[in-house]
Every structure is written in structure tokens, then in C-alpha cells.
Amino acid sequence: MNIRKTELTDIEELQKLYEHARTFMADHGNPTQWGNTYPPKSLIEHDIRDGVSYVCEEAGQLLAVFFYKKGRDDTYAKIYEGQWLNEDPYGVVHRIASSGTRKGCASFCLNWALTQCGNLKIDTHRDNRIMQHLLDKNGFTYCGIIYLDDGTERLAYQSLDNQILL
Numbered sequence: 001m002n003i004r005k006t007e008l009t010d011i012e013e014l015q016k017l018y019e020h021a022r023t024f025m026a027d028h029g030n031p032t033q034w035g036n037t038y039p040p041k042s043l044i045e046h047d048i049r050d051g052v053s054y055v056c057e058e059a060g061q062l063l064a065v066f067f068y069k070k071g072r073d074d075t076y077a078k079i080y081e082g083q084w085l086n087e088d089p090y091g092v093v094h095r096i097a098s099s100g101t102r103k104g105c106a107s108f109c110l111n112w113a114l115t116q117c118g119n120l121k122i123d124t125h126r127d128n129r130i131m132q133h134l135l136d137k138n139g140f141t142y143c144g145i146i147y148l149d150d151g152t153e154r155l156a157y158q159s160l161d162n163q164i165l166l
Contacts, residue, residue: 001105003112006053006065013062014044014055021097025128033125039095047095056098056109064105066096068113075146076121076156082144084121085158091117096131110138110159118161123154135159 006014022034047053047067056064070091076084093113098105114120123146124131132155135142140157147153 001056001058001063001102001108003054003056003109005051006048006055008045008048010055010062010065011041011044011048014053014065015041017062017065017097017099018044018095020100024100025130028130030125030127030129033128054109054112056105056112058102061101062099063102064096064098064109066109066113067094068092068116070117073121075123075148075154079144079146079156082142082156084143084156085141085160086119088119089117090119090121090158093120093122106134107138110134110140114159114161119158120160121156121158123156126153126155 018034018039022036022038025031025033044053052067052069054066054068055062056066068091070089073092076092091113093110096106096109110120110122122135122140124135135157138159140159143156143158145153146156
């Protein structure tokens with residue numbers, strides 16, 4: 001598998017990946033995190049233009065997509081009912097979705113992101129048990145609760161490079 005920056009020509013495939021992820025989440029007890037339309041095409045295009053959208057591919061097939069950015073994320077400025085492992089510079093992953101056609105893609109993406117920065121933060125919906133399990137399996141530590149700009153709650157996790165479990 002290989003990670004590369006997403007290109008605007010990938011949008012149609014990305015929309016299929018996100019559609020698959022929304023259906024998968026709904027089928028596994030998490031119908032509200034992304035609803036029926038998240039992320040909108042305009043956000044996908046914005047991420048690509050900003051250079052923060054990445055895809056995991058193999059033999060020319062897109063297997064997963066995710067947002068990765070090194071630097072401060074305002075939604076992580078305040079954490080409740082816990083604390084971050086450290087306050088060092090970090091990277092963040094958002095909007096990770098896979099095609100479901102190859103096992104281990106999401107773990108590969110998370111580990112790639114962690115190797116880019118050595119300190120990675122991520123959050124997920126309380127109903128997203130699949131992502132919580134994935135984060136636990138990949139050595140992430142549950143740190144507490146953060147709130148998005150719209151006031152919705154998310155469970156916050158962090159991993160340090162000495163926790164990589166390839």
C-alpha cells in the first residue's frame with residue numbers, strides 16, 4: 001500500500017469511499033455521525049486544494065481517504081473529563097474512510113500519519129464503536145471529550161510515536 005496526496009481527479013472515487021463509509025457506519029449503529037451527506041463535495045475539494053487530503057492506494061486502486069494535517073486544531077484546545085498525553089506539537093487525522101475491500105487500510109493510514117509527526121490526535125463519535133476499536137488496536141490512548149464547533153461531543157484520542165504497532 002502507498003499513501004499519496006489526493007488529486008482533484010480523485011473526487012468521484014472519494015465520494016464513493018465516503019458513501020461506503022456512511023452506509024457502513026449506519027449499518028453498525030452510528031447513523032448520525034456523518035448522516036447521508038457528510039463530507040460535502042465542497043469540503044473534499046477544499047481539503048485537496050489545501051494539501052491535507054491523502055489517499056491510500058494499491059495497484060492504482062483507491063482503498064482509503066483521510067485528512068491529515070500537522071499543527072494545531074482549534075477543536076482540541078479544550079478537553080474535558082481527561083487530558084492530552086502531552087502538549088507538544090501534533091498532527092491530526094479526520095474523515096478517514098475506506099473502501100472495505102482490503103483489511104488493514106485504516107490502520108496503515110493511521111500509522112503513516114503518526115510517522116509523519118510522532119504525536120497524533122484524533123476524535124470520533126461515541127456511537128462509532130468500530131473506530132474506537134481501531135484506535136485501541138493501534139495503540140491510541142483515550143484522553144477525554146472534546147466538542148466540535150457545532151457543540152457536538154467527540155471522544156478524543158492521542159498516540160505517540162513510541163506506541164506504533166505496525
